Amino acid sequence: MSSIRIVTDSASDLTDELIEQWGISVIPLIITFGDEPLVDGVELAPQDFYARMSAAEELPTTAAPSPGSFEEVFRALAADGATGIVCVNLSYELSATGPAAATAAKSVSDLIEVRCVDSRSLTSGLGSIVLEAAAAAADGKSLDDVEALCAGMAERTRMFGAIDTMENLRKGGRVGGAKAMVGSMLSIKPIVDVSSGRVEEAARTRTRRRSFAWLRDRIVADEPVTHLCVGHGAAEDVDDFLALLGESIDLERVRTGWIGPVIGTHAGQGVIGVTYVVAGAD
Template sequence: MSNVRIVTDSACDLPADVAAEAGIEIVPLSIRFGDEELIDREELSVAEFWNRCANMDALPETAAPAPGQFETTYRRLADEGATGVVVVTLSGELSATIQSAELAARSIAQDDGVELDVRIVDSRTVTLGIGTIALACARAAEAGSSIDEIEQLARDLAGRTRVYGALDTLDNLKKGGRIGNAKAFLATALSIKPIIEVRDGVVEQAGKQRTRSKALAFLVEQVKGYEGRIENLAVLHADCSDVDVFVDMLRPHHDGEIVVGEIGPVIGTHGGRGTIGVAFHEKA
């Protein structure tokens, strides 16, 4: 095992037990409900987040971690014997999280008392797209890869990460001002399920399906289209009762591990309850 540790942020949506087992450190973002600010996953559970959202007319806001949160993590890992850290962050197109990670790294570099090589990689993706990159890097570190090799792996995977999702409701888009009330009402009446894809660090519309079942089938078709060329498949969901059914739909098209993670407040704020999707790496 190398002395390189992996750090990411709470937008990664990795299950806590998976992150802990892999030795991945997660720096949390914050969620603001009006004047109240809560630390993601520490002061605000995923279940509590969805309960709060159901009773609010406006969306909460998300805030990047302060540089000090990253710096505290770096210093602790150095104290634990790490010689290097590779940080995999939420897309820099969507959040200032990467700037905080970089500011903290500069502070560490200027401290003669701390010898820690910090490398920062923009995942250019969201949710378990980030999580699968961090997990692959942690496993490379466990296998003894050098910090140069792990950094290169993270950058390589960032270019090969695919994320597709199906929204179940347009409520959050309506609350966020991204869609008008009349349009949202019409789309809801027609049971339209927007499909999204993360491309070049931003979330793009990738189509729409008329029903939930057709939306799930569409996602399966995306995976099927890459059959035999997929590494590190994951399923992401926002409090979905049909997630097990969806995983079973995917299994005939992927014979490896499928990590299942809940979409947390950072991404869930925008996607809404019922969002379900896949993240994976296309083989080089």
Template structure:
């Protein structure tokens, strides 16, 4: 179709139904368990990822897509009739994925009009921006308007996560401003926040229950929010958390999903994240 096509990466954690309905191109990262490497979403789905992390005992690693994968996605969009591509990616502070997208855009300069946007976000935050951009593209907005809208969402996007362990975040080198949590990592169920695209500490509750209560409190302290998403890494207590916030946010008002392999690699099993736009 003519107009703008949206491309993102697999850390967006959007369902295939959404990406198909809105014609969103998803460029996958790769996930490594020891010597075995898998292409996210193509060779490794969410359920198998968490199963492998549990059964192997290995802490996985991620690798950014090559510029060639982005270049192919941009060419595919052009071949489908798009006159411009807006590519929205996970935070450049956490991955080299943005650099790959930018390199691909430069390689196609003069052939394909590609705008690359750093979401400064991950998982549900990135996914919300991508859904908004794709909806605008479907409705006929041009690339300038879509980029302007996404850029207006970036500073209003908040993400908090309740982790069950810091092991994955520590090994992956993404611990950022939560570094000082390591001294007590065995005795807390840490909360983190994404601030300007990087990881910061948001609390040090000592039990999982208290971690979820603190996560709820962070949401309530934000006041009225837009586009609330809650995603989790096969957390068995996700229903407990949804019950905790049901007085303000019934389930049918929330976009609920799974945290996939890219962010699950660093967040670890049982992570629960909340993502929203401040009003």
């Protein structure tokens, strides 16, 4: 009998409850403050991360897991009876995590087949793909089917973030296509688009309220959408955004949660992100 297992990384920002419920293996990235490396999700929770970052003089740094970290998990899953593995990671454009997983997959190819998928997304966008993959695996879908499902969702996943400050993105070198916004960062509340797997400029708004309205209007314009999620990085006004969104969207559809340290390091405190999946072509 086929037993497909799902592996991802800690940038998926899945809760411990969801990880346990679906039997997902999560490989953590490393967050370093000064000379102190901390294992994301194990030694560092989102709430503690943002408090610590706000008090730090220098930004923390992030590091991808080693290929060996993935290989150890792949081998353990094979020993536990897995007949195939689908490993879905954060955007390959933004991290060496996915390539590390691909290297590990080659190392265990004589033991078990591992399919690596670039989610082209982050945080809850990645998390939604992983959850659907886990559900499909639990339903007995084949390795090919689960891989195809993930690849299809990756193409249709949209991610936008209302950034409260561009300082983290600028210092961290993750601005990419949004670099044109940096010169006027003090007078705007930018929106970034990570739907392509890269950080691109989506809009420039003059107030936080207008950035919230932009996010809401974009979701409404893209309807019908599924897997709608709202995440935040210690944003005190996240309830204000949800109230605004609730004027147009049934909030029962929305999965909410924290944006963890991997993304928060670059997006900064106060970030509010939305992810969702648009309908496919008929």
